[in-house]
Amino acid sequence: GEDVEQSLFLSVREGDSSVINCTYTDSSSTYLYWYKQEPGAGLQLLTYIFSNMDMKQDQRLTVLLNKKDKHLSLRIADTQTGDSAIYFCAEIPEDTGGFKTIFGAGTRLFVKA
Amino acid sequence: KAGVTQTPRYLIKTRGQQVTLSCSPISGHRSVSWYQQTPGQGLQFLFEYFSETQRNKGNFPGRFSGRQFSNSRSEMNVSTLELGDSALYLCASTPDRNTEAFFGQGTRLTVV
Numbered sequence: 001g002e003d004v005e006q007s008l009f010l011s012v013r014e015g016d017s018s019v020i021n022c023t024y025t026d027s028s029s030t031y032l033y034w035y036k037q038e039p040g041a042g043l044q045l046l047t048y049i050f051s052n053m054d055m056k057q058d059q060r061l062t063v064l065l066n067k068k069d070k071h072l073s074l075r076i077a078d079t080q081t082g083d084s085a086i087y088f089c090a091e092i093p094e095d096t097g098g099f100k101t102i103f104g105a106g107t108r109l110f111v112k113a
Numbered sequence: 114k115a116g117v118t119q120t121p122r123y124l125i126k127t128r129g130q131q132v133t134l135s136c137s138p139i140s141g142h143r144s145v146s147w148y149q150q151t152p153g154q155g156l157q158f159l160f161e162y163f164s165e166t167q168r169n170k171g172n173f174p175g176r177f178s179g180r181q182f183s184n185s186r187s188e189m190n191v192s193t194l195e196l197g198d199s200a201l202y203l204c205a206s207t208p209d210r211n212t213e214a215f216f217g218q219g220t221r222l223t224v225v
Contacts, residue, residue: 099146100169105154106155
């Protein structure tokens with residue numbers, strides 16, 4: 001089935017680390033993605049991880065993938081007020097032809113100064 | 114390279130009317146998808162078009178339809194608008210399988 005689940009809200013203090021979690025159901029996805037949506041804007045790709053990797057680091061971002069549990073997380077180090085946004089976890093199941101992106105509901109990150 | 118362009122940015126319609134939204138994908142991208150975003154339901158997949166054919170469809174009523182033209186531009190239409198259709202409608206284009214989707218700014222539709 002196609003389902004991606006995320007918690008809806010996360011609040012952190014500026015300078016702390018943020019961890020956003022996601023679970024997905026379709027193990028056929030080749031890549032898993034994190035998108036960011038700022039107020040009034042469309043979605044922008046933040047980072048992605050290939051399904052045969054456990055971890056990917058990109059500057060302040062760390063993506064961890066537990067394929068056995070179908071669990072994906074995004075860690076933002078040294079969170080800044082500019083990181084306040086909605087973060088979407090997404091997968092592209094192979095059985096949709098590889099073009100249909102399934103999104104979670106999005107986690108709204110609040111960063112307190 | 115120009116990004117995904119959606120027009121109009123904002124629309125206000127009354128119940129019962131119909132509306133057409135437009136999306137121009139990034140040049141060279143042949144797949145175009147549409148999503149509805151509401152505070153309560155999150156991001157819901159509407160449909161995906163590739164080479165003028167609808168290949169994937171979400172769970173929306175038949176009032177929601179779309180099409181794609183030979184230049185890959187896409188339109189979506191909503192007929193007999195309901196208050197619950199008020200949402201941000203996002204279009205995304207993709208260059209190839211299993212690659213990231215590039216999103217437009219969206220069209221914010223308000224039904225009154």
